[in-house]
Amino acid sequence: xxxxxxxxxxxxxxxxxxxxxxxxxxxxxxxxxxxxxxxxxxxxxxxxxxxxxxxxxxxxxxxxxxxxxxxxxxxxxxxxxxxxxxxxxxxxxxxxxxxxxxxxxxxxxxxxxxxxxxxxxxxxxxxxxxxxxxxxxxxxxxxxxxxxxxxxxxxx
Numbered sequence: 303x304x305x306x307x308x309x310x311x312x313x314x315x316x317x318x319x320x321x322x323x324x325x326x327x328x329x330x331x332x333x334x335x336x337x338x339x340x341x342x343x344x345x346x347x348x349x350x351x352x353x354x355x356x357x358x359x360x361x362x363x364x365x366x367x368x369x370x371x372x373x374x375x376x377x378x379x380x381x382x383x384x385x386x387x388x389x390x391x392x393x394x395x396x397x398x399x400x401x402x403x404x405x406x407x408x409x410x411x412x413x414x415x416x417x418x419x420x421x422x423x424x425x426x427x428x429x430x431x432x433x434x435x436x437x438x439x440x441x442x443x444x445x446x447x448x449x450x451x452x453x454x455x456x457x458x
Contacts, residue, residue, distance in 0.1 A: 346384035
Protein backbone atom coordinates (compact mmCIF):
# COMPACT_ATOMS: atom_id res chain seq x y z
CA UNK A 303 0.00 0.00 0.00
CA UNK A 304 2.84 2.40 0.88
CA UNK A 305 4.31 1.84 -2.56
CA UNK A 306 0.96 2.56 -4.25
CA UNK A 307 0.62 5.79 -2.24
CA UNK A 308 4.22 6.73 -3.05
CA UNK A 309 3.59 6.22 -6.77
CA UNK A 310 0.43 8.32 -6.65
CA UNK A 311 -1.85 5.39 -7.50
CA UNK A 312 -4.04 5.89 -4.42
CA UNK A 313 -6.42 8.83 -4.46
CA UNK A 314 -7.44 10.88 -1.47
CA UNK A 315 -10.94 9.37 -1.54
CA UNK A 316 -9.46 5.86 -1.26
CA UNK A 317 -7.21 6.91 1.63
CA UNK A 318 -10.14 8.54 3.43
CA UNK A 319 -12.25 5.43 2.86
CA UNK A 320 -9.51 3.19 4.28
CA UNK A 321 -9.09 5.39 7.35
CA UNK A 322 -12.85 5.47 7.87
CA UNK A 323 -13.10 1.69 7.48
CA UNK A 324 -10.24 1.20 9.95
CA UNK A 325 -11.88 3.42 12.55
CA UNK A 326 -15.26 1.71 12.06
CA UNK A 327 -13.63 -1.72 12.41
CA UNK A 328 -11.94 -0.73 15.64
CA UNK A 329 -15.16 0.78 16.95
CA UNK A 330 -17.17 -2.30 16.04
CA UNK A 331 -14.75 -4.98 17.19
CA UNK A 332 -12.36 -3.08 19.43
CA UNK A 333 -8.65 -3.54 19.68
CA UNK A 334 -7.76 -7.08 20.80
CA UNK A 335 -6.00 -5.86 23.92
CA UNK A 336 -8.85 -3.51 24.84
CA UNK A 337 -12.07 -5.42 25.06
CA UNK A 338 -14.84 -3.22 26.40
CA UNK A 339 -18.49 -2.45 26.19
CA UNK A 340 -19.91 -1.37 22.83
CA UNK A 341 -21.66 1.63 24.35
CA UNK A 342 -18.43 3.20 25.59
CA UNK A 343 -16.72 2.43 22.29
CA UNK A 344 -19.58 4.12 20.42
CA UNK A 345 -19.36 7.13 22.72
CA UNK A 346 -15.63 7.41 22.07
CA UNK A 347 -16.24 7.11 18.35
CA UNK A 348 -18.70 10.02 18.47
CA UNK A 349 -16.16 12.08 20.45
CA UNK A 350 -13.53 11.22 17.85
CA UNK A 351 -15.79 12.16 14.92
CA UNK A 352 -16.79 15.53 16.43
CA UNK A 353 -13.14 16.42 17.03
CA UNK A 354 -12.12 15.17 13.58
CA UNK A 355 -14.85 17.24 11.92
CA UNK A 356 -13.55 20.31 13.72
CA UNK A 357 -10.01 19.49 12.58
CA UNK A 358 -11.05 19.18 8.93
CA UNK A 359 -13.06 22.41 9.08
CA UNK A 360 -10.11 24.35 10.52
CA UNK A 361 -7.11 22.56 9.03
CA UNK A 362 -5.47 25.77 7.84
CA UNK A 363 -5.33 27.52 11.21
CA UNK A 364 -3.77 26.73 14.55
CA UNK A 365 -6.12 24.55 16.60
CA UNK A 366 -5.83 24.51 20.37
CA UNK A 367 -6.59 21.45 22.48
CA UNK A 368 -9.35 23.29 24.37
CA UNK A 369 -11.06 24.02 21.03
CA UNK A 370 -11.06 20.32 20.17
CA UNK A 371 -12.45 19.53 23.62
CA UNK A 372 -15.19 22.14 23.18
CA UNK A 373 -16.07 20.81 19.73
CA UNK A 374 -16.26 17.24 21.06
CA UNK A 375 -18.03 18.33 24.25
CA UNK A 376 -15.62 16.48 26.55
CA UNK A 377 -12.62 16.98 28.81
CA UNK A 378 -9.08 16.76 27.50
CA UNK A 379 -8.65 13.39 29.20
CA UNK A 380 -11.76 11.95 27.54
CA UNK A 381 -10.62 13.28 24.17
CA UNK A 382 -7.18 11.72 24.56
CA UNK A 383 -8.68 8.38 25.63
CA UNK A 384 -11.00 8.36 22.62
CA UNK A 385 -8.16 8.99 20.17
CA UNK A 386 -5.83 6.52 21.84
CA UNK A 387 -8.47 3.79 21.77
CA UNK A 388 -9.67 4.39 18.22
CA UNK A 389 -6.57 5.36 16.27
CA UNK A 390 -3.73 4.72 18.72
CA UNK A 391 -2.33 8.25 18.69
CA UNK A 392 -3.02 11.56 20.43
CA UNK A 393 -5.34 14.19 18.95
CA UNK A 394 -2.38 16.49 18.28
CA UNK A 395 -0.50 13.75 16.39
CA UNK A 396 -3.66 12.87 14.45
CA UNK A 397 -4.05 16.53 13.43
CA UNK A 398 -0.43 16.60 12.29
CA UNK A 399 -1.02 13.50 10.18
CA UNK A 400 -4.16 15.02 8.63
CA UNK A 401 -2.17 18.10 7.69
CA UNK A 402 0.66 16.02 6.22
CA UNK A 403 -1.82 13.98 4.17
CA UNK A 404 -3.49 17.15 2.91
CA UNK A 405 -0.08 18.57 1.98
CA UNK A 406 0.74 15.34 0.11
CA UNK A 407 -2.54 15.51 -1.81
CA UNK A 408 -1.95 19.15 -2.70
CA UNK A 409 1.68 18.58 -3.69
CA UNK A 410 0.73 15.58 -5.85
CA UNK A 411 -1.82 17.57 -7.82
CA UNK A 412 -0.09 20.99 -7.92
CA UNK A 413 1.77 22.58 -10.80
CA UNK A 414 5.36 23.25 -9.69
CA UNK A 415 5.44 26.31 -11.93
CA UNK A 416 2.56 27.91 -10.03
CA UNK A 417 2.80 26.51 -6.51
CA UNK A 418 5.69 26.16 -4.09
CA UNK A 419 6.24 23.71 -1.27
CA UNK A 420 6.17 26.65 1.13
CA UNK A 421 2.78 27.93 -0.06
CA UNK A 422 1.23 24.47 0.09
CA UNK A 423 2.64 23.76 3.55
CA UNK A 424 1.36 27.08 4.88
CA UNK A 425 -2.06 26.51 3.31
CA UNK A 426 -2.27 23.23 5.25
CA UNK A 427 -1.46 24.88 8.58
CA UNK A 428 2.13 23.64 8.66
CA UNK A 429 4.08 26.67 9.85
CA UNK A 430 7.48 25.17 10.75
CA UNK A 431 8.82 24.40 7.29
CA UNK A 432 11.96 22.50 8.33
CA UNK A 433 9.95 20.27 10.66
CA UNK A 434 7.37 19.83 7.90
CA UNK A 435 10.01 18.63 5.41
CA UNK A 436 11.49 16.22 7.94
CA UNK A 437 8.11 14.81 9.01
CA UNK A 438 6.97 14.54 5.41
CA UNK A 439 10.09 12.58 4.46
CA UNK A 440 9.62 10.20 7.41
CA UNK A 441 5.97 9.54 6.55
CA UNK A 442 6.06 9.48 2.73
CA UNK A 443 9.67 8.48 2.06
CA UNK A 444 10.52 11.49 -0.07
CA UNK A 445 10.93 15.23 0.25
CA UNK A 446 7.92 17.48 -0.43
CA UNK A 447 9.75 19.02 -3.39
CA UNK A 448 10.12 15.56 -4.94
CA UNK A 449 6.37 14.95 -4.64
CA UNK A 450 5.69 18.35 -6.20
CA UNK A 451 8.01 17.67 -9.13
CA UNK A 452 6.68 14.13 -9.63
CA UNK A 453 3.12 15.50 -9.67
CA UNK A 454 4.11 18.06 -12.28
CA UNK A 455 5.71 15.49 -14.57
CA UNK A 456 2.87 12.98 -14.26
CA UNK A 457 0.25 15.55 -15.33
CA UNK A 458 2.29 16.86 -18.26
